[in-house]
Amino acid sequence: MLTCAEVRDLAPELALGVLGGAERAETLAHVDDCVQCRSLVGELTDAGELLPLLSREAEPPSGFEDRVLAAVGGGRKRGRLRWLAVVAATAAAAAIVSVATVRVVDRGRDDDRAAAVSPVSEVNSAPMVGAGGANVGWAFASDGRPSAVGISVGYVLPPGSYTIKAISATGATVRLGTMQVTDGYGVWTGTTKASDDGLAVISLVDAAGREVCQASLI
Amino acid sequence: MWSVSDDALLAGLGTGDPEAASAFVRRFQRRVFGLAMTIVGEARAAEDVAQEAFLRAWRHAGAYDPRRGTVITWLLTITRNLAIDSVRVRRPLPLDPDAILGLDLGGRERLPDELATLRDDTDRLSAAMARLPAEQRRALVLSGLLGLTAREVGEREGIPLGTAKTRIRTGLLRLRAALVSEERAE
Ligand SMILES: [Zn+2]
Numbered sequence: 001m002l003t004c005a006e007v008r009d010l011a012p013e014l015a016l017g018v019l020g021g022a023e024r025a026e027t028l029a030h031v032d033d034c035v036q037c038r039s040l041v042g043e044l045t046d047a048g049e050l051l052p053l054l055s056r057e058a059e060p061p062s063g064f065e066d067r068v069l070a071a072v073g074g075g076r077k078r079g080r081l082r083w084l085a086v087v088a089a090t091a092a093a094a095a096i097v098s099v100a101t102v103r104v105v106d107r108g109r110d111d112d113r114a115a116a117v118s119p120v121s122e123v124n125s126a127p128m129v130g131a132g133g134a135n136v137g138w139a140f141a142s143d144g145r146p147s148a149v150g151i152s153v154g155y156v157l158p159p160g161s162y163t164i165k166a167i168s169a170t171g172a173t174v175r176l177g178t179m180q181v182t183d184g185y186g187v188w189t190g191t192t193k194a195s196d197d198g199l200a201v202i203s204l205v206d207a208a209g210r211e212v213c214q215a216s217l218i
Numbered sequence: 219m220w221s222v223s224d225d226a227l228l229a230g231l232g233t234g235d236p237e238a239a240s241a242f243v244r245r246f247q248r249r250v251f252g253l254a255m256t257i258v259g260e261a262r263a264a265e266d267v268a269q270e271a272f273l274r275a276w277r278h279a280g281a282y283d284p285r286r287g288t289v290i291t292w293l294l295t296i297t298r299n300l301a302i303d304s305v306r307v308r309r310p311l312p313l314d315p316d317a318i319l320g321l322d323l324g325g326r327e328r329l330p331d332e333l334a335t336l337r338d339d340t341d342r343l344s345a346a347m348a349r350l351p352a353e354q355r356r357a358l359v360l361s362g363l364l365g366l367t368a369r370e371v372g373e374r375e376g377i378p379l380g381t382a383k384t385r386i387r388t389g390l391l392r393l394r395a396a397l398v399s400e401e402r403a404e
Binding site: 009011012013015016017018019020043044046047048049050051052053054055056057058059060061064065067068069071072125127129134135137138140152 | 223230233236243247279291295297302344347358359361362386
């Protein structure tokens with residue numbers, strides 16, 4: 001077991017990710033048990049992780065984006081989730097219900113950089129976390145009242161009908177609707193007047209009443 | 219107006235959505251490839267590193283924790299670790315560390331809101347770096363950016379191991395102190 005002094009000596013290298021093998025394992029074991037050293041490593045890591053931001057930008061070779069997208073698309077069914085469509089639907093619903101103008105902007109495209117519109121409305125996103133901490137999908141909710149909600153799940157949920165439950169920041173529970181999952185995929189968009197102060201949690205409950213996944217939005 | 223946040227784009231990438239993946243890659247590819255080039259020093263190898271970084275971001279999007287840092291620092295940490303691993307065996311001589319910090323912030327195109335915030339962070343960071351003594355700044359670049367151990371920093375700089383460790387630790391602590399005090403001042 002390393003002493004605190006030895007760990008303080010190694011902490012900067014641990015924080016910068018350059019500590020190898022045995023030293024790294026021993027230092028991590030100490031840090032697990034020692035509050036002071038953990039806090040030191042945490043602070044050094046916070047600073048160290050910013051250093052790569054200082055690197056110059058550079059234009060990748062032509063075709064880079066296509067090659068990455070081919071690799072991503074090749075690993076999973078394409079086009080089933082239409083994630084951006086869910087976000088867009090959520091944003092559109094937010095615009096309708098709150099009279100705020102909401103726009104989904106892909107900032108990477110010049111032609112989307114039209115004039116700014118107001119007032120502001122925000123759409124929050126959070127992962128839907130299932131058993132064992134697995135990420136099974138995503139939930140989106142706009143601020144304001146009513147709130148627009150979008151949910152997409154794209155992983156391992158068994159097929160069937162799921163009840164969508166929402167809990168407001170003040171703890172009130174409301175049933176938003178039902179979502180069908182087919183083939184491990186499901187999408188739902190809608191609105192709720194449940195909350196004055198925003199939605200805190202959105203969860204899916206299966207036919208047996210078990211909560212299978214939830215997203216924490218605040 | 220609502221724009222797709224970095225977090226939401228990563229969320230979309232994680233679900234394998236082609237539109238989200240495309241927007242994510244376009245938003246970050248110059249930074250990811252630039253960092254890979256800085257560390258690897260060769261375009262072909264840097265492209266491999268950058269591509270693998272995006273694939274890992276896609277596979278592990280669910281592991282991203284916004285409480286622990288921004289999407290860009292998360293993505294650049296992945297990139298940096300991959301790049302360092304790829305040159306671990308036969309490391310080329312690193313460039314002049316100070317030359318790596320030749321930030322070219324003014325030349326960028328109009329920036330999205332998130333990147334504008336990021337630029338503030340980067341500006342504060344580079345200002346804090348500029349105030350460090352040159353030898354501490356070099357030690358941080360060699361270790362934190364290029365992945366050299368304290369022993370390797372010592373060899374490259376021609377200084378004892380203990381001195382290399384002190385430079386890295388002191389530089390990192392000063393950087394941390396500078397960033398925290400500026401946060402408080404806001
Ligand atoms: Zn300790």
